[in-house]
Amino acid sequence: MSRPIEIVEVGPRDGLQNDPALMPTGVKLDFIGRLIDAGVRRMEVASFVNPKLVPAMADSDDIMARVPRDRGVKYIGLALNERGMRRALDTGCDEVNFVMVASQGFGKANQNATPEETAALFDRIAVLAHDEKVPVSVTISVAFGDPFDGEVPIDRVAILAGRAARAGAMEIALGDTIGVANPWDVRDRVAAVRAAAPDARLRLHFHNTRNTALANIYAAVEAGVDVIDASCGGIGGCPFAPKATGNVATEDVVYMLHRAGFDTGIDLDRMIETARWLEAEGLKHPIASMVAKAGGFPTRRAS
């Protein structure tokens, strides 16, 4: 067993965007450098949205201008409209990620758009990226449940995935934005999305709000998914669940996968060090990672 699983590190974008500590640009670049040292080769670092709405991402152009370009890392920028897509392309993002929303309630609250409107918007802006031969991916948010509407029909997720694929998304992610997925449902939704978009690569994005993230990742990997989002230190919550834990911690994911013999290309000890640095110096507040507290399997450290 040495099947490779790609970890997409989302800490510098999804992780930091709602963090109460507004991290200065220089510290962000230090964070990004540490992640690269730990083996990360694909990460979200920028968000081209209205800086008044997301002040933590106001330095995204600057970040993209200063990240190291000689270390084989693919940098992902988030864009939710035409203007954002233009900025993402102009700053040299290696990939652009777009978000379709799977449910009305969250769509209205988060980006003031219905599922259909987000799909139609992607049709229009994906072509800008195609023109410049930059890959685009789509994350389907609240794909496992909506905090306002409750259950999200599996068919709607599949329909959105089909639309994303037909509009040229090279990868489709299912986002458990509020942390309500369960592993049985993960298996079912992965199968439905695969049937609707057989040629797109699948990526899964889980929050550990209710402790289920690693169970969901196990189910996803067993269902053949090879790309997993994770956030160093588990940073990044959801603005609609302010007290709850957010993204699953990269070091927790890497620990579980390595313990079972998978290959992520990440150095677990250095990722743990980075999470501890984040807590002590980068953010200066407690983080939700468990492996950063407990360490890996004891004898591996001893040896």
Added chain:
Amino acid sequence: MSRPIEIVEVGPRDGLQNDPALMPTGVKLDFIGRLIDAGVRRMEVASFVNPKLVPAMADSDDIMARVPRDRGVKYIGLALNERGMRRALDTGCDEVNFVMVASQGFGKANQNATPEETAALFDRIAVLAHDEKVPVSVTISVAFGDPFDGEVPIDRVAILAGRAARAGAMEIALGDTIGVANPWDVRDRVAAVRAAAPDARLRLHFHNTRNTALANIYAAVEAGVDVIDASCGGIGGCPFAPKATGNVATEDVVYMLHRAGFDTGIDLDRMIETARWLEAEGLKHPIASMVAKAGGFPTRRAS
């Protein structure tokens, strides 16, 4: 899907035995009553070991004399030697649990016995319970990894399970005492134990030290396991990993299983209330549960 999964609540014994707050007997009985109100029908409440070594369990005879006997609850007492077995039977435990250890290092440190010695001891004391027609179960500790010896051979776990079954254990539990199991390994070890002890019921006991407990439970349930240990509020650590989180929280397990349609007989909201009571009044220190913080799936609360 309404397959029943039995939750064995271990908070009042395994949870409290290492807790820094020494809970008075009256508060323990309050805790036990709240757990019964939440739907628990099988729980560890007593430990018949040397009270000098485990002072938190010194009131076990008293607890057994005072627990309610008219609510259909099966009470489990722990016994590690002949004297303990005698006490467990004399106090009217409905079941007695014994611990075999799967690895030398932990066995030496925790109960000063080798795996073989614990198996031989069980042969001798199981007959005492058989004479009184009281069911006995065996937990195989460090069944997924040992903090001193590292990896624990799967064959050794299977051999111990076979010995437990031949000596009359009605149920065999695999204990991830230090929280190093991964779900792929769970599947393999469940299969090996089932082959070695085809007639024994299987129970799984996971710690969430490295965030993997629910993934392991998912793997166990998928492998056909119907009995899961959990501890209200996630209380109870391992004395060899003092800073780390211990048992998986009952409310987290129940949340995941109910969300997927399983039936545990437990009322999630009342279990969450009990965890919150434990934190605020029962122990007066923070606990590790995540669902007690985040709540269940939002719309279920709203409806």
